[in-house]
Amino acid sequence: MNRIWLRHRVSQRELAERAEQLLDDSFRLALVAAHDDSDSLRVVYLFLAGCPDRRVELECVVPVHNPMLQSLAYVSFPASRFEREMADLYGIRPVGHPKLRRLVSHAHWPDWYPMRTDPGPAPEFAGTGAFPFLNVEGPGVYEIPVGPVHAGLIEPGHFRFSVAGETVVRLKARLWFVHRGIEKLFHGRTADGAVDLAERISGDTSAAHALAHSLAVEDALGIELPEEVHRLRALIVELERLYNHAADLGALANDIGYSIANVHAQRIRERLLRLNASVTGHRLLRGAIRPGGVVLQGLPDIEELHRLAADLAEVVSLTLTNAVAYDRFAGTAILRCEDARALGCLGYVARASGLRTDARVEHPTVDLPVVEIAATTGDVLARYTVRRDEFAAAADLVRHVVESHSGPIEYGVSTEAGTPGSGVGIVEGWRGTIVHRVEIDATNRITRSKIVDPSWFNWPALPVAMADTIVPDFPLANKSFNQSYAGNDL
Numbered sequence: 001m002n003r004i005w006l007r008h009r010v011s012q013r014e015l016a017e018r019a020e021q022l023l024d025d026s027f028r029l030a031l032v033a034a035h036d037d038s039d040s041l042r043v044v045y046l047f048l049a050g051c052p053d054r055r056v057e058l059e060c061v062v063p064v065h066n067p068m069l070q071s072l073a074y075v076s077f078p079a080s081r082f083e084r085e086m087a088d089l090y091g092i093r094p095v096g097h098p099k100l101r102r103l104v105s106h107a108h109w110p111d112w113y114p115m116r117t118d119p120g121p122a123p124e125f126a127g128t129g130a131f132p133f134l135n136v137e138g139p140g141v142y143e144i145p146v147g148p149v150h151a152g153l154i155e156p157g158h159f160r161f162s163v164a165g166e167t168v169v170r171l172k173a174r175l176w177f178v179h180r181g182i183e184k185l186f187h188g189r190t191a192d193g194a195v196d197l198a199e200r201i202s203g204d205t206s207a208a209h210a211l212a213h214s215l216a217v218e219d220a221l222g223i224e225l226p227e228e229v230h231r232l233r234a235l236i237v238e239l240e241r242l243y244n245h246a247a248d249l250g251a252l253a254n255d256i257g258y259s260i261a262n263v264h265a266q267r268i269r270e271r272l273l274r275l276n277a278s279v280t281g282h283r284l285l286r287g288a289i290r291p292g293g294v295v296l297q298g299l300p301d302i303e304e305l306h307r308l309a310a311d312l313a314e315v316v317s318l319t320l321t322n323a324v325a326y327d328r329f330a331g332t333a334i335l336r337c338e339d340a341r342a343l344g345c346l347g348y349v350a351r352a353s354g355l356r357t358d359a360r361v362e363h364p365t366v367d368l369p370v371v372e373i374a375a376t377t378g379d380v381l382a383r384y385t386v387r388r389d390e391f392a393a394a395a396d397l398v399r400h401v402v403e404s405h406s407g408p409i410e411y412g413v414s415t416e417a418g419t420p421g422s423g424v425g426i427v428e429g430w431r432g433t434i435v436h437r438v439e440i441d442a443t444n445r446i447t448r449s450k451i452v453d454p455s456w457f458n459w460p461a462l463p464v465a466m467a468d469t470i471v472p473d474f475p476l477a478n479k480s481f482n483q484s485y486a487g488n489d490l
Helices: 012-024 077-090 182-186 203-221 227-254 259-280 302-320 323-329 337-343 347-352 380-404 454-458 461-465 471-481 485-489
Strands: 003-009 028-036 040-049 053-063 068-070 093-095 141-146 158-164 167-174 293-295 410-412 422-428 433-440 446-452
Touching: 012 028, 012 040, 012 053, 012 068, 028 077, 028 433, 028 446, 040 433, 053 068, 077 093, 077 337, 158 471, 167 461, 167 471, 182 446, 203 227, 203 422, 203 433, 203 446, 227 259, 227 293, 227 302, 227 380, 227 410, 227 471, 259 302, 302 323, 302 380, 323 380, 323 471, 337 461, 347 380, 347 454, 380 471, 446 454, 454 461, 454 485, 461 471
Parallel strands: 003 053, 068 093
Antiparallel strands: 028 040, 040 053, 141 158, 158 167, 293 410, 422 433, 433 446
């Protein structure tokens, strides 16, 4: 596919000017990766724009003895969060950051930078610590703390509501309770020996993360694969989109007490998982995508898929014609388009608020008839209907790939024949755009892997959407976003 790739080494003085120019030219800041080269620190900023596929990297060197970098927070909210992450993990201090406080490392952690080559002595915990929540005060205002341990099979996250009556005045989310040091675990693995780790970044997004990692490795090594391989990989990612959207459409109905719709949606999800197993040998689609190739056990039964798509469409129709369901969805937890744009939102969250964003169109690896789905109201209803329409479009796309496929369903080339370097992989996962960046050395081992799940960009939008929403609607609003804790925390 046609692609414009530019890489520049810039000074700290030039960084802000170049970044502003790119943002003004409709690029978005997709990734910021710090690197420890022992004698110096490097920071790589990846900017992306689509139609055509454009990728620009700005690389800036930071001295080890004085690791400071001019903050870009004043031009980009995502940059402010990437900078806080670098400060926690690498000790690189963003000069001029308006609100520099810990992001990844919780308050009880000492000043210890685990991503550095020499992070220092093993940490001694500094005590319980306290996260600096803003206290909202006023007549009738009180706080409701929720989590980090929840009454259900979900991951840990702490939510603090400041409310007046039932109305949410302010919501603050505190994450990184499941930070596992995933990026550090990639270090030292061979180019073809880390895809199993990529599949476990976020369990419900195994295929998309495996593909993003594989594309990054192939880009770094200069490996080009046939178009049919990319089509088969795209098919697997669409199967992942199908079973997750089916689950969400049911769960949203369940959160308003319409459990019968959820039961049927879960029945459909189970049949989709069995379809996954028949295609890849794994219900969660693991083991099919790897650097240099793809391995399938068969192609999906498109007649079965057609029946399931019609089945789910009926469940959704019955849900939306229920007056109570429609009333609970419509106008709840509105994320305005300008807020979604400022926060850098991706995937169905962004599309439900009127933003056009889809890596399959903006950064394609193969030409496919992708139908772009959109809504404008930015409420729970919009996020519900976007999922509904994406499910139907994904089913049609799977049918297209199966009916147009010719040739084998297994392909592989060695990753040892490539020339080492850096590479980027971009995939439209079911939640949104996933970006992986890797660097590979002359021994064919990964020296750095930076991963950005769409949840990184979308989590900050939930508190914004919850403003002026009532507390009982939080479970519904939260499910309509359905972001990954593990994908964000890494």
